[in-house]
Amino acid sequence: AQSVTQLDSHVSVSEGTPVLLRCNYSSSYSPSLFWYVQHPNKGLQLLLKYTSAAPLVKGINGFEAEFKKSETSFHLTKPSAHMSDAAEYFCVVRYSSASKIIFGSGTRLSIRP
C-alpha cells in the first residue's frame, strides 16, 4: 500500500541550530512529494515540492529538502532555526496513478531560545 512515514512526532532544537525533519515514502516510479507547514490554529501552507526535476529542492523561509530515490526519503532541513519556525510540518506524497493524496502524521517542531 502507498504510504508516507514521518519518523519523528516531535523535534526540539535550539534557535540558531540546524533542523532535520525526516520523511520516508513507499516506493513508486513517479511520486511527487511536498512539505507543508501549519502554524497554530492556521491552515496549511506549502513549503516546497519535488516533481521529478532536480533532487535538491529549495523552499520558502530557508527550508530545503532532498529527494533520495535509493532511500525513498525526502527529509526537510534548515541550516539555522528561528523561533518563527515553531509549527507542525507535514510530508505529503501524491502518486501519478491515483487521485488520492497521502499525508504523513506530522512532526511538531519546537524551538528553544
Next chain:
Amino acid sequence: NAGVTQTPKFQVLKTGQSMTLQCAQDMNHEYMSWYRQDPGMGLRLIHYSVGAGITDQGEVPNGYNVSRSTTEDFPLRLLSAAPSQTSVYFCASSYRHSASYNEQFFGPGTRLTVL
C-alpha cells in the same frame, strides 16, 4: 483571488443534528477534497472530487456525504453528528488531479464540536 474559503469557522452541534460545511474555490481547480485533522493523526482524507459531478471516498468517509454540482463548490454534509466527528475540517483544491505535481491549496479550516 480569494483562494479556498470555508464556512463556518466554528460550529457546535448536538448529537444527531445534521449540517453542511461549505467550501468554495475561485481558481478553477478540478480537484477538491475534504480532510479531518485530529491530534496525533495528521490529516485524513474524507472524500474527494476530480471534477463536477464526480466524487469518491477517501480514508474515513463514514458519516459524511459530498456532492460537486459546480467546479467551484464542494460542500461536506454531516448526516447525523456524533461526538467522534469532533475535529478540525480542511477543504483543499488543486489544479489538475491527473498531474501529481500540482500542490493543494488549503482553506482556513472549520473547527467542529459535537456534544
